[in-house]
Amino acid sequence: MAKKEAYVAYVGTYTNGGSHGIHIYDVDVEKGELFLRRVVPLKNSTFLTLSRNGKILYSLADEGVEAFEIQPDGEILPINMVDMDGMRGHQMTHDRTGKYLFVGGYHDGKISMIETLPDGTLGDQLDGVYHKGEGSVGERSWMPHICCVRMTPDNKFLCAADSALNRVSIYRINPNTEKLQQVDNLRMGREVGPRVLHFSEDGRFAYLLCEISCCVRLYAYSIGEDGYPHFDYIEEYSTLSENHDVYDAAVSMNLSYDGNYLICSTAGDNSVTIFKVDKASGKLSRILALPIAGRFPKATCLFPDQKHLAVLNNASNTITTFAVDYEKGTIVMNARPQTIHNPNCMIFNKIEKAPEVFRNVSDEEAEKEAAAIMEIRKKKRSISLKQRY
Numbered sequence: 001m002a003k004k005e006a007y008v009a010y011v012g013t014y015t016n017g018g019s020h021g022i023h024i025y026d027v028d029v030e031k032g033e034l035f036l037r038r039v040v041p042l043k044n045s046t047f048l049t050l051s052r053n054g055k056i057l058y059s060l061a062d063e064g065v066e067a068f069e070i071q072p073d074g075e076i077l078p079i080n081m082v083d084m085d086g087m088r089g090h091q092m093t094h095d096r097t098g099k100y101l102f103v104g105g106y107h108d109g110k111i112s113m114i115e116t117l118p119d120g121t122l123g124d125q126l127d128g129v130y131h132k133g134e135g136s137v138g139e140r141s142w143m144p145h146i147c148c149v150r151m152t153p154d155n156k157f158l159c160a161a162d163s164a165l166n167r168v169s170i171y172r173i174n175p176n177t178e179k180l181q182q183v184d185n186l187r188m189g190r191e192v193g194p195r196v197l198h199f200s201e202d203g204r205f206a207y208l209l210c211e212i213s214c215c216v217r218l219y220a221y222s223i224g225e226d227g228y229p230h231f232d233y234i235e236e237y238s239t240l241s242e243n244h245d246v247y248d249a250a251v252s253m254n255l256s257y258d259g260n261y262l263i264c265s266t267a268g269d270n271s272v273t274i275f276k277v278d279k280a281s282g283k284l285s286r287i288l289a290l291p292i293a294g295r296f297p298k299a300t301c302l303f304p305d306q307k308h309l310a311v312l313n314n315a316s317n318t319i320t321t322f323a324v325d326y327e328k329g330t331i332v333m334n335a336r337p338q339t340i341h342n343p344n345c346m347i348f349n350k351i352e353k354a355p356e357v358f359r360n361v362s363d364e365e366a367e368k369e370a371a372a373i374m375e376i377r378k379k380k381r382s383i384s385l386k387q388r389y
Contacts, residue, residue, distance in 0.1 A: 003065045006354030007304055009034060011312065011319070012045035012059060012345045018363075019341035020370040021045055022059060024074060025206070026358040027348065032308025032321050035358035039370035040076055041068065047091050047345050049360040052098035054349065056120035060089045061329055065103060065114060067122050072352040084112040091148050092321070095135035099258035100126070104160055109144030111160055111171070113180060127179045133165050133322040147195045147211070152221065153203025159230050161194040163211050168194055170229055186231050188217075196252065201259035205282030206231060212237050213302035214266055216275070218255065218282055234282065239264045241271040241289035252299045256306055259288075265297035265311065269378065272300055272311060272331065274324070288329040293320050293337070301346040308334065339363045 007027040013019040021042040025034040043062040050057060057068040057076055064083040066075035090106035094116070101122070103112040109131040115123030131144035148161040158171045158180065168186040173179070188194065193212030199205065199221065208220040215238050219231040239250045248268035255262055255277070262275040262284060272292050275284035294313025301310045302324075309322045309331060319338040322331035340363055 004354075005029070005205075005304070006351050007035075007348050008037070008351055009301075009310070010048055010057060010076075010347045010383065011340065011343050012048045013340065014046060014314075014342035014344055015042075015044045015062075016342050018367050020367055022048070022057075022076070023340060024076070025338075026074075026355060027303070028358075029303055029305050029308075031304055031334065032305075032320065032323055034310070034319065034338055035360040036338070036363060036366055037355075037359045038361070039178075039366040041370045041373045044088055044343075046088065048347050049092055049094070049101075050347060050349060051116070051120050052094060057347075057349075058092065058101065058122075060092065060103065062088050065089070065092070065101065065122060067120060069120070070351075073355065074349065074351040080121050082114055082125060084110075084114070085128065085278065086110045086112065090146065093149050093151060093175075095151050095158075096153075102149045102151075102158060104143045104146035104149040106147060109146055109164075111146060111149060111158070111180065113173075113178075123157075129171070129182075130179050131162055131165060131169065148197050149195045150199070151261075152229060153199050154223065156223070159186075159197055161197050161208070163193040163195050166190060166192050166194065168197065168208070168231075178187070183228060186219075191290070193249075195250065198253060198255050198262075200255075200277070200279070200282055202279070207253065207255075207262060209239070209250050209264060210236075211250050212248045214248050214269075216250075216264060216284065217264065218284065220282070237275065237284050237286065239266045239271075239273045239289070240269055241266075241273070241291070243269070243271075243291075251297065254300060254302070255324070256302055257304070259307065261306075263300050263302065263309070265292070265300050267296045267298075267315075270295055270297060270313075272297065272309070274326070274331075276326070287326055288331065290331055292331075293333060294318050298343065299345050301348065304348055304350070310346060312340075312346055313337075314342055314344060317341050317343075319346075334348075341367070350380060 009025040011023040087108040089103035113127040145164040195211040196209040273289040296315035298314035
């Protein structure tokens with residue numbers, strides 16, 4: 001009998017109230033269930049991403065970006081951290097070679113370009129570019145907000161979606177100076193709020209989630225004869241369910257592992273919408289738009305079997321999990337909600353060595369342990385500073 005594949009899930013959280021870092025869960029893929037193992041202390045782990053080889057976990061934090069080495073059993077050990085010389089980041093991505101890590105800043109409108117060394121450790125910040133201008137939405141008009149950075153499939157251009165400026169700014173990397181050079185803007189109408197960008201498996205189509213207008217915009221992507229990127233608008237699709245209200249905001253979007261489905265979540269509406277992807281045309285057809293039994297679904301994440309879905313409910317401090325039936329167009333909650341303070345992002349990762357028994361500690365117990373470690377680190381840092389000065 002073939003050995004079952006083992007997975008862990010890493011969940012990043014805001015450090016508000018009772019949350020203190022990265023939560024590590026053991027995963028029962030067949031049942032679609034999560035079992036909390038421990039919390040690794042880190043201030044405001046607001047976004048996570050894996051290295052190209054899957055051996056390093058990178059996390060945003062108050063101090064910058066921290067790299068962790070992933071152990072065979074899924075535990076993570078800190079390697080190093082790099083300061084971005086700015087405010088805490090919002091989202092990050094690699095280029096296709098894994099040489100560069102890009103961070104988009106929501107609070108300061110900055111794109112940071114960081115060198116990634118062959119062993120996975122973080123090198124220097126090579127460049128930092130600030131968006132400038134005023135948005136069209138009253139409460140956001142005072143500064144840019146970069147929500148997403150994403151390399152194009154050909155690895156030639158970096159796209160930065162700015163929800164306040166209502167545009168996606170496009171950059172290329174100068175190979176001689178290793179600096180970002182802006183080449184174009186993909187502009188859209190007022191009060192659209194571009195938030196998340198993904199490309200289709202074959203790289204021919206781009207899907208842009210728009211926060212304010214609560215829709216997914218479909219574009220055909222290509223490089224023109226002039227050598228510049230072209231985004232040709234095709235059509236758009238609403239993320240809203242039938243019970244939506246005026247305070248909705250589309251917040252997350254992911255493609256399934258096989259590229260057959262596109263999953264979105266909408267706050268206010270507090271729903272998840274799943275579309276079927278026609279790979280030939282890139283067009284979407286809605287399968288379902290249903291409530292997720294939580295408030296402010298900050299992120300969604302399919303389990304590795306694609307038959308189960310985890311939803312991170314930032315405002316209600318829970319993770320809800322569902323069995324997904326694509327044919328019937330339903331999601332059914334399959335376990336009690338996991339308590340977790342301010343969950344923000346989630347990644348599943350295959351591991352080599354599964355524990356014999358899932359630890360399944362309570363969130364309160366794991367957070368208490370993490371808080372104690374964080375306090376010890378704070379005292380050591382204070383002593384070190386006193387000795388230095």
